[in-house]
């Protein structure tokens with residue numbers, strides 16, 4: 332597997348120029364229109380500059396424009412250029428407003444997802460009635476293909492910005508003020524999103540994935556996420572659970588079905604089902620997970636998670652336990 336194929340496997344498509352839904356397509360169309368018009372204006376301006384530089388100059392005495400008055404001709408040219416610029420800018424403004432308006436049209440029967448930004452990760456919640464059916468995960472938003480998704484955005488600390496460029500535009504997450512946007516994925520795939528507002532030390536390592544899948548796979552995923560964590564089935568994973576529950580892990584993380592219930596850090600009930608760790612920083616593989624648990628600062632400087640100086644046997648058991656949390 333090449334590096335790019337490997338990256339595509341876990342880090343997803345990330346380009347506003349590769350739209351995968353109606354919103355991103357509208358933004359892409361707007362962008363195409365803006366850049367084509369801007370390119371034509373650029374070519375005209377450069378051509379005019381060349382013409383002015385290299386045209387044959389009449390001797391001043393023979394220049395009829397001087398006889399009739401240079402100022403009138405100059406005024407016409409400058410006035411025409413200003414008028415054309417104003418018209419082009421107004422057309423841009425109108426196209427921008429029209430695109431923005433279509434992005435905010437409320438869709439019928441959307442799926443509701445709540446995303447809460449934290450320094451530097453995303454909590455993702457699927458509200459349900461009764462609330463015991465609610466699903467909470469982190470840094471990964473599963474959505475069904477072809478269905479509009481309304482994302483309610485909140486922040487627990489500073490201003491972040493939610494941006495999956497292949498699916499829709501940016502929206503800020505502001506502490507104390509709820510915002511929302513909606514998008515729709517038209518084809519199955521893994522789309523990468525990134526925090527697009529500088530929010531502190533680890534801002535660059537605050538990514539997320541939108542995983543669009545056929546409606547029945549999405550329903551199966553949601554049903555599996557509702558379950559409590561798997562009970563350790565052998566002595567190694569039992570030992571791993573003990574390490575987890577007797578160490579500092581419980582002070583920040585939740586694993587449903589165990590006494591661990593803190594919401595400071597990402598919920599780990601189904602950690603092994605996720606593609607990445609540390610908000611899209613690394614693929615979720617045993618070696619990366621081990622490095623992350625032992626010294627997270629080395630991987631993501633500034634992260635709130637402390638280092639964990641575990642005995643090798645305890646680390647091995649903890650890894651086996653975390654890997655069993657599918």
Ligand code: CUA
Nearest residue numbers: 491526530534
């Ligand atoms: Cu969160 Cu930048």
